[in-house]
Amino acid sequence: MLRTNTCGELRLSDVNKQTTLAGWVQTVRKFGSITFVDLRDRYGITQLLFSENLNEQLDANPLGREFVLQVTGTVNERSNKNSNIPTGEIEITVTDFTILNKSITPPFTIQDDTDGGDDLRMKYRFLDLRRQAVKKNLELRYAVGRSTRNYLHEKDFMDIETPFLIKSTPEGARDFVVPSRMNPGQFYALPQSPQTFKQLLMVSGYDRYYQIVKCFRDEDLRADRQPEFTQIDCEMCFVEQEDILQMFEGLIKRIFKDVKNIDYTAQVERMTWENAMWNYGNDKPDIRYEMKLCNLKYPSHTFPTQKDISSLISGVDFKVFDEAETVIAIAAPGCSDYTRKQTDELTEWVKRPQIGMKGLVYIKCNADGTFKSSVDKFYNEEKLTAIASSVNAKPGDLIFILAGAEERTRKATSELRLYLGQQLGLRKTDEFKLLWVLDFPLFEYAEEDNRWVARHHPFTSPKPSDIETMIQHNPAIENAAEYLKHPYANIKANAYDMVLNGNEIGGGSIRIYQKELQQKMFAALGMNEAEQQHKFGFLLGAFEYGAPPHGGVAFGFDRLCSILGGSESIRDFIAFPKNNSGRDVMIDAPSSIDEKQFEELQIKLNLKQ
């Protein structure tokens, strides 16, 4: 070893020891003929003292930032102690040093609070990775992975690798494909997930499988998506939904303990998809704070079992509400003293194209019990009191009301809730609230094709009580306008999402394991028998040889790490991420390939003009 100790290791108890350290020059401070150097490695920073006797040698071999240095010397107590770092009580009096490698001036300094901007960081990622801020993210990622493996090992799960060169079955997202030289004209696909393989492992009887595995989706990259990403992928057999929920909330609680030293002893909350949409306008609600939606009006088919309170706002000839499909209110706690400027800003906020509303109604619930609203001429005190009561507003709160088309309005209210939560400091990065969202619809309606699409994926089972409905009925939709009356519209999935602080961190389902039901599902998605055989013949075949009941879950590893690390960006938790064009700007990939490679693969470019 080129060192006897690391730069994070030596303490007062080591004083007088001989030591050899190696690392990077963080800073050089020269005071006359004495030089102090902060030497940095993965483990910390140690101060070096070059005394007068080395001055000449240092002048001949000047040190610069990021030089790689090996020093030998003695551990001494510092006169000027630094209590901010664990090695701050000692320094090394250098007797000998070797410059192992030099560095030209880096494009940004290696410090926590300067990073040179995103473009430079990505181009010089190997320097960015030296920053403590990035290093602790990768350390956290490693700790989450380690904790996951330990927990799953203790629970009898086996890590089994599934193949990366598989078959293209474009269903949801686009596949990345790989031309096969040995099978000209044919292509492999990179897996969007190991879904069918993990199901085959269940058919094979490996009853607890997991993998921390790369997955690939060729999608246009919205902010914070990556073409390659990592999943914690798990599957179990002989289980029901309840078993999966308990097993995997256990996993997340274990990760909290191991990685954040948080005892998450509380019961993990559960909510139906319908209640999530009704109360939060969102299938991944942030339940760190209340501010529930109050549905003053909604189309009759969306929540047929909920109580209709539209009489509260009707009958006063307020056209905005009367003509709207949906009217939803929320109460912002303690905001009744918002100024006109503040409510105007919020009105502008909801009118932005990303939100797309026409306006914002407010009702101030003054501390003295009176109201002041933008709709005073329509609603009297009594009406306002009733509305405030419905939305659970207390004196001092500020009620906002949005009105418009159902989907947009619900989404907008949810966005407004999150925005206000952020503004009001209700979304604390050090508070963690887990939630299971359950009972999703199995199907969504695809208007363009007048058919069903799988909300989760085609392998998700309906609720046991809905299986008969699914098998007995023809999935074809005769009358597009009345698709909601089709029996398939009400089938619920045996699926579940885990939500952490308003982010979906994982999801899964109990799978279909009966060949007939799987065929019915494929047919419902518009796949004829030939297509079913071509794409999923192996799975249908496997289901003929004793497939057990099974189900599983997959967690987004990058996202989970970023939330645990208190960050919005998954990129900071990936060693070598790609930019929004799917490029690695450091290595400059993708790039052109040689003519010889085209020839061998028997493909050519066919670029659009």
Place this chain on the structure above:
Amino acid sequence: MLRTNTCGELRLSDVNKQTTLAGWVQTVRKFGSITFVDLRDRYGITQLLFSENLNEQLDANPLGREFVLQVTGTVNERSNKNSNIPTGEIEITVTDFTILNKSITPPFTIQDDTDGGDDLRMKYRFLDLRRQAVKKNLELRYAVGRSTRNYLHEKDFMDIETPFLIKSTPEGARDFVVPSRMNPGQFYALPQSPQTFKQLLMVSGYDRYYQIVKCFRDEDLRADRQPEFTQIDCEMCFVEQEDILQMFEGLIKRIFKDVKNIDYTAQVERMTWENAMWNYGNDKPDIRYEMKLCNLKYPSHTFPTQKDISSLISGVDFKVFDEAETVIAIAAPGCSDYTRKQTDELTEWVKRPQIGMKGLVYIKCNADGTFKSSVDKFYNEEKLTAIASSVNAKPGDLIFILAGAEERTRKATSELRLYLGQQLGLRKTDEFKLLWVLDFPLFEYAEEDNRWVARHHPFTSPKPSDIETMIQHNPAIENAAEYLKHPYANIKANAYDMVLNGNEIGGGSIRIYQKELQQKMFAALGMNEAEQQHKFGFLLGAFEYGAPPHGGVAFGFDRLCSILGGSESIRDFIAFPKNNSGRDVMIDAPSSIDEKQFEELQIKLNLKQ
């Protein structure tokens, strides 16, 4: 859970307990109105007893092999105990049963000793995986992975994921490439290994990195190669060769202990590449047994420092030896009584095209000290005695001598040594002998291009004492005929291979970390500056910002598992392997893709007629 216990769990101590099991029907044996069923799951087999009262119900719902069954009943002591299985003292008296799924007749029975042949096994891999023989291989694989992770964790290594969509830099093997839809005309490559990324992590200061990671090579598949395979990939900085050797022989010893309960306390042997070639004709010798090669004659340049004993065989006008470039002998212990038929068979064996020799000379060292050889008319007793002494043959041994061109003869003798070792039972699957092979040549000579190629890879450092030689001399070879006189021919690499029982299980090197030396290496391999920049500009760039001395190793995970499992085939240790045409016959991949995919990727086929 659909069960309260597994099929491998219940014992005599559980008698009278109520239990629910779920699993697969292994066998059904009906004795009148009583039926015995062996129920199998991942954990074992438990016998079920269906008494008379269930007979009618069973007749109405007959059980077949591989049916998925759930039963509830009571644990009872068996009258007819089976001491071969851990559950053999009990059986479950069934009170209630549910057929969870049926199975059609499988194409082969799920037993250890029948597998239906390779084609059926691969097509029905999901059934093959149910066989105990395959399951224990995957369990061993998981155990090796787990042991690896635990050891490396304790040694402060961090698992850091490197990208799969990288840049094509075809050097050694062919890359698999992935067309980029977002960057039309450009391609990603799948990594042949994370080599450059792990080096960048060292530049970033993550001084102990590891990953168990998939790698990809588009090669024509010889037996037992896979287009995707798994590596244990490791890198360290501030180390010298000795540190790496100790760290990673520690890893393999730990795996022996954790997985095979073997205390490998012996020192791991070390051998130079030259000695391996001289003594075994092979750079990955199987040192479980002796039978060293005796070099009776060899070209003067191949082993310039070794002692020439060619006078032993010269001067008797035996043309076969006189005209041969190389003559090598080995002694097969205790084989002096081989019959003519046996020596003839061995002669045929070396004449096969795969070995390619013209014939085989033998000398029987009779137990009484006399000799009987196929070259008696050339060599007298005295000469034969001298030869026998050189090859360390004792009375009772049988000496074989091969003669011909150097490379072919050396390889053939090595093959013969391995073949005889196998025949004589010297290569025991339960004996494990590790070996480090060191001091490889840095370069090989490529005749077609009259230039150097990297024997390991272009990032391997020369021995420190050879760095000056490399930098000072022009790599160009003026006189092709005398390439051996070029100073580069004698440069040794700071590289090492780990060999287990005659298989290379891992290899690595101390890397180049100086920009100038790396450029010189690229130039030596015939890469001009523009090419260097295009392909490896990011690495050369990184070396300018304080690259530390570093080195690493990669182990072939599939191969390591197969050797530990006592098998010749890596396929048996991969859940879903591909065949020799790179096909997954179960899912039928690769396959054609849709016209829409071609359009989006802006490529088309260009099939050769």
